[in-house]
Amino acid sequence: ENVAQLKADLKRLASEERYSEAATLQERIRVAEEKKRGSDNSCGNLEQLRARLADCVANEQYAEAAELQERIEALTPKSQFRASGGQREQLKSQMQQAAESGDYALAAQLQGEIKEADEEARSQLTVTRGPMQTYKLRKPSKPAERILTDEERTRENEEPDYLFYEEPRMTLYVDMPFAKRLQKLYSKRVMAGAAVLDLGAACATYLPEELPLREVCGLGMNMEEMQANEELTARVVHDLNEDPALPYMDQQFDAVLCSNALPYLTEPERVLEEAARVLRPGGVLIISFTDRCLSSKVTRAWSSRGNLDRATLVQELVNGCPGLTAPELIWEVNPMSSAGVMVPGLR
Secondary structure, three states, rough: OOOOHHHHHHHHHHHOHHHHHHHHHHHHHHHHHHHHHHHOOHHHHHHHHHHHHHHHOOOOOOOHHHHHHHHHHHOOOOOOOOOOOOOOOHHHHHHHHHHHHOOOOHHHHHHHHHHHHHHHHOOOOOEEEOOEEEOOOOOOOOOOOOOOOHHHHHHHHOOOHHHHOOOOOOOOOOHHHHHHHHHHHHHHHHOOOEEEEEEOOOOOOOOOOOOOOEEEEEOOOOOOHHOOOOOOOOOEEEEOOOOOOOOOOOOOEEEEEEEOOOOOOOHHHHHHHHHHEEEEEEEEHHHHEOOOOOOOOOOOHHHHOOHHHHHHHHHHHHHHHOOOOOOOOOOOOOOOHHHHOOOOOOO
């Protein structure tokens, strides 16, 4: 086999965190290399195996490193390092110590325990509120109901949305200070390894670059805008005002993000019900907005209110959805504004 091509494929699979496939391909590479150089019991081959071990741990490919460790065990004494029980951070620390000590089999085992702990945390009826605290899920404060009046669902520009959004708008829709604060919020509320849905996706999703995620699906009105968004792993053009039903399976996502999209929804109650449907138990819905918008396309429910009343409206919409828990409100006032001068600590 072409070992060089196999190694290139292995590097690609590793970069995509497709470790099971990478492990299989790594074994094919091992067999191909052994056919070229003969038995792997020679001292030279042992050094090569150790070098490959170092590469695996550098890329946190602990499952593959464990297989290599087993092949070296006959020639080298096994580390006596053992881990004690503990919470996720303790397990992560022990995993790193095991890797540093060369016990990759133990590192792989601890990595598996961390994944199991994460899955167990996701399956429990809890909502993670960042690293500081966790709240138990509460029942919705009231049954589902229509919050907006028919008049409030109308807009200044009733042109069909697919025509209005036909031309791409390569803009962030929010200012950079807000985008940075939103990114910081996501870093606290979105779990590593999560599957994320971006409702109203456009050129940017504002997720932290250092946050590893399983997938980020974008649902928006313009494919060119979403194609410019490199954070997305999948893209769907879908008009929520024409059809509020989301084209996704039940409990498919760990987080649903709705940044500056709610003001444009004529059926926000139904869209939130759909967001609750596609969220897994313990998932998080993050709705954000600023005072910037395309004024002719927002609903009159939005244009007739100031930002504080808009926040109250969002709370009412969330409370009216049976699949969502009572919301947490986070808001900031410009310290240079009149409100900010009067109440500088208001959030």
